[in-house]
Structure formats: C-alpha cells, structure tokens
Amino acid sequence: MDLLDTLTAKGLRRELPTREEALAVLATTDDELLDVVAAAGRVRRQWFGRRVKLNYLVNLKSGLCPEDCSYCSQRLGSKAEILKYTWLKPDQAAEAAAAGVAGGAKRVCMVASGRGPTDRDIDRVTDTIAAIKDQDPAVEICVCLGLLSDNQAERLAAAGADAYNHNLNTSESTYGTITKTHTYADRVDTVNKAHGAGLSACSGLIAGMGESAEDLVDVVFSLRELNPDSVPVNFLIPFEGTPLAKEWNLTPQHCLRILAMVRFVCPDVEVRIAGGREVHLRSMQPLGLHIANSIFLGDYLTSEGQAGQADLDMIADAGFEVEGTGQTTLPRHRSEAVGGGCGSHGESAGGCGSHGEAEASGGCGGHSGGGCGPCGESAPLAQAAPADEAAADLVRVRRRGAGTTLAPNA
Numbered sequence: 001m002d003l004l005d006t007l008t009a010k011g012l013r014r015e016l017p018t019r020e021e022a023l024a025v026l027a028t029t030d031d032e033l034l035d036v037v038a039a040a041g042r043v044r045r046q047w048f049g050r051r052v053k054l055n056y057l058v059n060l061k062s063g064l065c066p067e068d069c070s071y072c073s074q075r076l077g078s079k080a081e082i083l084k085y086t087w088l089k090p091d092q093a094a095e096a097a098a099a100g101v102a103g104g105a106k107r108v109c110m111v112a113s114g115r116g117p118t119d120r121d122i123d124r125v126t127d128t129i130a131a132i133k134d135q136d137p138a139v140e141i142c143v144c145l146g147l148l149s150d151n152q153a154e155r156l157a158a159a160g161a162d163a164y165n166h167n168l169n170t171s172e173s174t175y176g177t178i179t180k181t182h183t184y185a186d187r188v189d190t191v192n193k194a195h196g197a198g199l200s201a202c203s204g205l206i207a208g209m210g211e212s213a214e215d216l217v218d219v220v221f222s223l224r225e226l227n228p229d230s231v232p233v234n235f236l237i238p239f240e241g242t243p244l245a246k247e248w249n250l251t252p253q254h255c256l257r258i259l260a261m262v263r264f265v266c267p268d269v270e271v272r273i274a275g276g277r278e279v280h281l282r283s284m285q286p287l288g289l290h291i292a293n294s295i296f297l298g299d300y301l302t303s304e305g306q307a308g309q310a311d312l313d314m315i316a317d318a319g320f321e322v323e324g325t326g327q328t329t330l331p332r333h334r335s336e337a338v339g340g341g342c343g344s345h346g347e348s349a350g351g352c353g354s355h356g357e358a359e360a361s362g363g364c365g366g367h368s369g370g371g372c373g374p375c376g377e378s379a380p381l382a383q384a385a386p387a388d389e390a391a392a393d394l395v396r397v398r399r400r401g402a403g404t405t406l407a408p409n410a
C-alpha cells in the first residue's frame with residue numbers, strides 16, 4: 001500500500017506526514033488493519049525497539065473539582081460514584097508510588113484534581129516528591145496538577161520533578177464544547193510553561209468523545225507543534241454520571257488506527273496507551289504494543305485497570321520487554337536536546353493525570369465528532385461500537401489503592 005510505505009519512510013526520517021495522509025490512516029479498512037499496525041510498528045521499533053515503558057498513576061486528590069470537563073468523572077456536578085478524598089500525605093503517596101515501582105513502573109505520575117495548584121499545593125507536592133525520591137532516587141516523577149501559574153513549573157523542577165503532564169485533549173475548534181471553565185489556550189500555555197522550566201512535557205488527547213477525524217488529526221498536529229516528549233492517547237471511558245456517559249464510539253480496530261496515526265505524526269515521541277485501554281482495545285491490547293511504547297501499569301485515577309500482573313504477562317507474551325531504569329526512553333537526538341526533556345536521567349514524558357491523561361475517565365480531556373476519510377467527507381469516526389453494554393461492564397470504579405485501605409493494583 002503506497003500510503004503505508006510513504007508513512008513508514010517518513011516516520012523513519014522523522015518527517016511530518018501531510019494531513020491527508022493522517023486522515024487516510026483513520027479511513028483504512030479492517031482488511032488493511034494489520035498492514036497499518038505493521039507499518040506503525042516499524043517506526044516504533046526504529047525509535048524504541050521492543051521496550052515498553054511502564055508508568056504508575058497516583059491520584060493525590062480525587063474528585064470535587066470545580067471545573068466542568070464533560071469527560072471527567074471528577075468534574076463539577078459529576079454523579080459518578082468515584083472515590084473522593086483530599087490531598088494524600090507525602091508518606092501515603094510515597095507508599096502508593098512504591099507499589100507501582102515494585103511492580104515494574106519506571107515513572108510515577110502524580111495527579112491532583114482541580115483547576116490548578118495553589119502555592120501551598122506546590123509545597124505539598126514538593127514534600128511528596130522528596131518522600132518518593134528518598135525511597136528511590138531513580139524513579140522518574142511526572143506531576144499533573146492542572147493549569148500552572150507563573151513560577152510554579154520552576155518550583156516543581158527545583159523540587160525534582162522530571163516531567164509535567166497537561167493534555168490538549170481535543171482540537172482547538174471543538175475545545176469549547178467539552179469544557180467551559182477554561183480554554184484550549186490555557187492548556188497550551190501550561191504546556192509551554194512546563195517546557196520553559198526545563199520539565200519534560202507530556203501532553204496528549206482523548207479519543208471517542210464524538211469528535212471528527214479532522215479533530216483528531218488537528219489535535220495530533222498541534223501536539224507535534226508543541227513538541228512534548230510523550231503523548232498519552234486516552235480512549236474515553238464513558239463514566240455513568242458524566243455528560244459523555246453514552247458516548248460509546250470506539251472499536252478496537254479504530255483505536256489501533258488512532259494509535260497508528262499518532263505514531264506516524266509523532267514518530268520519535270513516547271506514545272502511551274492511557275485510559276480506556278482495557279475498555280476499548282480489549283483483547284486487541286497486545287497489538288497496541290506494536291505501535292505505542294508506553295502504558296500505565298495497573299489502575300487509573302478513578303477506574304480500575306486489569307491486574308498489574310496481566311499487564312506484565314501481556315508484554316512478555318507479545319514479545320516485548322519492560323524498560324528498565326537504566327535504559328533511556330527517548331532516542332538520543334531527543335534525549336539530548338536542550339531543554340527537551342529526557343534521557344536516562346530525566347527523560348521523557350509520562351503522562352498522567354487528570355489534566356493530563358488518563359482516564360478520559362478520570363483525567364482531564366476534551367471531546368467532539370464525526371469523521372472522515374482522506375478527502376474529508378463525513379463518515380462517522382468509528383462504527384458504533386457493537387457491544388456497548390458489554391463494554392460498559394468493563395468500566396469499574398476504582399475502590400483500591402490510594403485513598404483507600406486496600407492494597408493498590410500493581
């Protein structure tokens with residue numbers, strides 16, 4: 001297929017595809033799916049080998065958010081029966097983080113609900129970073145606290161944070177339909193603040209909110225321009241009790257196309273399969289590893305993932321290996337880039353959180369509609385998912401780990 005040969009060649013050269021080529025990936029048929037995965041897999045192996053980076057989420061503060069992100073179970077007015085708690089103490093957060101690291105995670109992603117941190121919140125997080133680094137100085141720490149004010153990114157960097165996550169979530173043109181309480185420009189500003197402070201930037205998207213194929217391509221091209229070190233790709237978890245509860249728009253096949261499009265547009269960036277992996281990719285998760293080089297281990301912010309051991313077994317069974325702390329995530333040209341972020345030491349990105357990644361369900365994300373092919377007509381983004389009710393049963397509210405007395409899943 002000429003399209004895939006072209007995209008593979010461009011990915012190997014780190015050359016930006018055209019918008020038409022990116023749209024054409026989303027319009028490929030199920031007959032072409034394995035060819036798409038194989039082509040994206042060649043690009044993935046060029047830059048990341050067969051390594052899979054594991055990241056572990058710690059929800060520092062859950063629920064009760066004053067913002068109105070429609071995909072989020074922690075939003076203002078959410079009726080989702082999630083865990084709600086205020087800031088974990090540093091030792092509690094460090095205990096949760098240690099479980100993830102013991103399970104194989106290289107990066108801990110600390111997330112707190114809310115519009116953005118106060119300076120007092122930055123103090124708390126500073127203490128928490130110290131508690132985690134005291135336990136294990138090699139752990140990478142990504143922080144996701146929402147919109148940053150001046151000098152907060154610098155304070156987090158000085159405290160030892162390696163990365164900051166803040167997702168764009170969806171295209172600029174549809175952003176206003178998913179959130180009214182802040183703007184797309186606010187999000188871009190925070191990613192730039194993280195970059196400016198020398199933190200590795202992590203910024204991604206949420207698919208499945210009803211957006212068009214053009215919207216998906218728009219947000220991924222915008223991410224390429226922002227140049228984060230990692231791009232978490234969330235698939236909306238339609239939580240009961242949120243405005244998007246009925247948005248079951250994704251099939252496993254389409255999730256793979258979206259991941260492949262992201263890989264072709266951002267070939268040398270850490271692409272992470274984030275929230276919604278189990279719910280939407282289901283038994284196709286291992287194919288996703290051929291495209292993405294990073295996942296979350298265990299549970300998400302407000303929902304439960306598959307058992308941590310099942311994540312590890314899947315990686316081994318599919319012929320991949322868990323990336324160790326001594327290995328550099330990003331390719332050399334990127335890890336050594338000034339201010340770019342990452343390397344063995346501080347590398348890359350790591351997605352997290354509410355205002356970041358994760359569960360479209362728990363995190364912070366965006367939304368919208370309708371799809372198309374290379375030409376831009378107007379096919380639906382994905383066939384209606386055939387098994388909505390069965391898939392809905394896969395959404396399990398998190399009842400263990402941080403904020404509970406039960407052991408975390410890692």
Ligand code: SF4
Nearest residue numbers: 065069072075363364
């Ligand atoms: S995504 Fe973040 S800012 Fe938006 S409602 Fe959820 S916790 Fe609040």
